[in-house]
Amino acid sequence: MSHPSEAAQGRPAMVRLGAVARTFHPGTPDAVRALDGIDVEIPEGEWVVVLGTNGSGKSTLLNVIAGTFGLDGGTIALGGQDVTHWPEHRRAGIIGRIFQNPFSGTAPAMSIAENFALASRRGRTRGFRPAVTSAFRAELRARVSTLGMGLEDRLDTAIGTLSGGQRQALTLLMATWHDPGVLLLDEHTAALDPRSAAQVQALTADIVQGRRLTALMVTHSMPQAIAYGERIIMMHRGRVLHDFRGEARRRLGVGDLLACFEDARRTPADDVPPSPRSAVGTD
Amino acid sequence: MTLLIGALTIGLILALAALGVRTSFRIFGIADITVDGSLTLGASVAAVLLVGGSAGPLVATLAGFGAGMVAGMVTGFLQTRCRIDALLSGILVMTALYSVNLHIMGRSNVPLLHARTLATVADAAGPDWFGGGEVALGRWIVPAGDLALLLMVAAIVVAVALGLGWFFHTEIGTAMRASGESPQMIRALGADVERLRVIGLAIANGLVGLAGALWAQVQGFADAQMGIGMVVWGLASVILGEALSGTTPLGVALTATVLGSILFRLLIALALGFGLNPNDLKLVTALFVFAALVLPQLIARWRRAQATRRAVPGGGTGP
Ligand SMILES: Nc1ncnc2c1ncn2[C@@H]1O[C@H](COP(=O)(O)OP(=O)(O)OP(=O)(O)O)[C@@H](O)[C@H]1O
Ligand SMILES: [Mg+2]
Numbered sequence: 001m002s003h004p005s006e007a008a009q010g011r012p013a014m015v016r017l018g019a020v021a022r023t024f025h026p027g028t029p030d031a032v033r034a035l036d037g038i039d040v041e042i043p044e045g046e047w048v049v050v051l052g053t054n055g056s057g058k059s060t061l062l063n064v065i066a067g068t069f070g071l072d073g074g075t076i077a078l079g080g081q082d083v084t085h086w087p088e089h090r091r092a093g094i095i096g097r098i099f100q101n102p103f104s105g106t107a108p109a110m111s112i113a114e115n116f117a118l119a120s121r122r123g124r125t126r127g128f129r130p131a132v133t134s135a136f137r138a139e140l141r142a143r144v145s146t147l148g149m150g151l152e153d154r155l156d157t158a159i160g161t162l163s164g165g166q167r168q169a170l171t172l173l174m175a176t177w178h179d180p181g182v183l184l185l186d187e188h189t190a191a192l193d194p195r196s197a198a199q200v201q202a203l204t205a206d207i208v209q210g211r212r213l214t215a216l217m218v219t220h221s222m223p224q225a226i227a228y229g230e231r232i233i234m235m236h237r238g239r240v241l242h243d244f245r246g247e248a249r250r251r252l253g254v255g256d257l258l259a260c261f262e263d264a265r266r267t268p269a270d271d272v273p274p275s276p277r278s279a280v281g282t283d
Numbered sequence: 284m285t286l287l288i289g290a291l292t293i294g295l296i297l298a299l300a301a302l303g304v305r306t307s308f309r310i311f312g313i314a315d316i317t318v319d320g321s322l323t324l325g326a327s328v329a330a331v332l333l334v335g336g337s338a339g340p341l342v343a344t345l346a347g348f349g350a351g352m353v354a355g356m357v358t359g360f361l362q363t364r365c366r367i368d369a370l371l372s373g374i375l376v377m378t379a380l381y382s383v384n385l386h387i388m389g390r391s392n393v394p395l396l397h398a399r400t401l402a403t404v405a406d407a408a409g410p411d412w413f414g415g416g417e418v419a420l421g422r423w424i425v426p427a428g429d430l431a432l433l434l435m436v437a438a439i440v441v442a443v444a445l446g447l448g449w450f451f452h453t454e455i456g457t458a459m460r461a462s463g464e465s466p467q468m469i470r471a472l473g474a475d476v477e478r479l480r481v482i483g484l485a486i487a488n489g490l491v492g493l494a495g496a497l498w499a500q501v502q503g504f505a506d507a508q509m510g511i512g513m514v515v516w517g518l519a520s521v522i523l524g525e526a527l528s529g530t531t532p533l534g535v536a537l538t539a540t541v542l543g544s545i546l547f548r549l550l551i552a553l554a555l556g557f558g559l560n561p562n563d564l565k566l567v568t569a570l571f572v573f574a575a576l577v578l579p580q581l582i583a584r585w586r587r588a589q590a591t592r593r594a595v596p597g598g599g600t601g602p
Contacts (some may be wrong), residue, residue, distance in 0.1 A: 022526055026416075056416065066471065068470075087475075088470050088471070089470050089473050089474055089475045089476070090473070092470070092471055092472060092473030092474075093473055097471040098473075099467070104467050105464070105468050105471070106465065106466040106468060106469060107460070107464050107468060107469070108464065108465070109460035109464060110457075110460065110461060114457055114461075115461075117454070117457055117471055118461055118468075118469065118472050118474075119457060121454055121458070121472070121473070121474075122472045122473045124473070125457050126454040126455040127453070127455060127495075128450075128453045128454070128455065129452055129454055130453060130454075131452055131453060131454045131456070131457040132452070134456075145455045163535060164416060176470075270301075
């Protein structure tokens with residue numbers, strides 16, 4: 001795993017996965033090895049795109065990092081801290097998350113302001129102070145107005161009445177209200193129409209690149225992967241099949257990725273190598 | 284008129300229980316039957332303290348609140364740490380509380396004959412407040428003590444409802460409201476959903492215990508049976524309140540629950556006045572909740588059927 005791209009060289013690891021494994025329904029005929037020994041190290045500030053066929057374990061990977069699912073084996077460290085046994089809500093102090101379903105990331109019956117108030121306490125104690133103060137509201141107005149959606153005048157509207165695109169844009173602001181150590185994005189534009197998807201993707205790039213966040217983004221869109229992934233990981237059957245970084249990543253085109261998918265499809269389960277065919281390019 | 288004041292007083296007291304039931308029902312989506320036991324628990328704890336003379340009305344009432352909270356925490360613990368089904372957790376705690384309450388009281392009924400209670404305090408204060416043993420309200424003459432009691436209870440209910448509204452707008456209360464609706468989101472935002480549920484059920488049952496403590500003082504005794512059917516009563520009040528107001532915003536919804544409880548109590552008093560057999564009370568309450576839950580579905584189905592019939596020329600009859 002020690003092939004850091006030149007940009008990443010010298011930066012400490014923000015995410016370190018060691019032999020991470022997770023099987024669903026173990027010991028039954030339905031047993032699924034969703035993650036089968038994942039070793040990945042992500043340096044601080046790297047934007048990683050995760051690709052892979054349906055069921056290859058991408059969402060499970062994000063879920064074990066967030067702590068939604070526990071591990072059968074292996075270790076997870078975030079920002080140098082071993083969090084393998086931390087519950088999800090404790091890891092949330094380090095992690096910002098956006099789900100594929102716009103409904104999952106917000107409390108629909110609550111107002112925009114209240115949703116943001118909840119997000120502003122991510123990883124902090126929640127006490128008996130009023131959730132929405134006038135100072136907070138002012139700050140919120142300023143931040144929401146950067147979206148250019150006119151939502152700053154509707155802070156008391158129930159967030160569930162907004163469109164999926166508006167909600168995902170807001171969820172992105174919520175997850176990054178305080179800079180997260182790691183931002184996890186699981187097909188967060190997949191449920192949106194093309195125009196909203198492009199808008200949310202552009203906003204994602206602004207935030208992740210503008211603030212140099214460490215991010216893992218799952219997508220099925222090759223152009224999106226090529227356009228944004230500083231590093232591209234392709235998963236297959238619970239393993240990392242390819243790990244493109246540095247020069248190899250820069251030379252990569254949509255055609256190459258499609259070829260990788262074809263290749264993966266033809267590879268039977270047992271032929272997936274336990275460690276990735278790392279491609280870093282010339283040193 | 285005295286009857287009306289009595290019904291108002293009890294309706295207000297039970298509004299506290301209805302606020303508790305609303306908390307578990309609307310936030311966590313469970314009809315928490317623990318309240319059947321925690322109402323009696325609040326009543327028996329308060330009654331025993333008052334009869335023994337070891338506490339005044341204020342402390343006894345607060346003790347009822349605290350006892351209810353403990354009951355709610357046990358239910359929350361069963362639901363979260365022991366992963367027992369929400370309904371079953373409530374049933375287990377309610378059943379256990381039946382014995383606990385009998386132990387606390389030492390028998391099935393504790394009269395508050397010579398104890399100083401909220402009611403006796405009101406009886407003493409009434410003539411002072413209104414300058415005489417009786418007060419003329421328009422054409423009606425009512426005992427000053429009864430009126431004072433009504434005002435005291437109303438003040439308590441207003442204070443509690445305001446407190447609850449305040450709590451639900453704090454950081455922790457906001458997180459609690461979101462945790463029932465969107466557990467995935469709130470976990471990702473770092474809140475411990477299970478802890479919030481335990482706290483929420485503690486508050487809900489604390490309110491019910493508080494209602495029990497006040498009710499015992501107003502009716503002059505605590506009884507092992509007094510909590511039976513409380514959850515259904517609470518649901519009836521919540522549903523009636525929502526029918527009057529809609530569900531948002533929160534302040535309106537809380538007020539509506541209080542009004543729902545009062546209204547329901549008045550309706551019951553009226554029905555009893557018209558000769559409803561008191562034995563049928565619980566049946567009527569259950570039927571009301573049943574109807575409130577089922578009628579909207581039936582109406583929706585009927586509307587759909589109407590719409591289909593209109594859309595298909597020649598009516599909706601088959602081939
Ligand atoms: N909660 C679960 N219970 C049982 N099996 C699961 C669960 N979650 C995922 N799986 C299984 O684990 C495997 C990996 O699923 P995962 O959702 O991680 O795939 P994915 O790469 O995100 O796929 P997609 O592109 O369709 O989103 C699949 O076979 C899936 O059926
Ligand atoms: Mg997925």
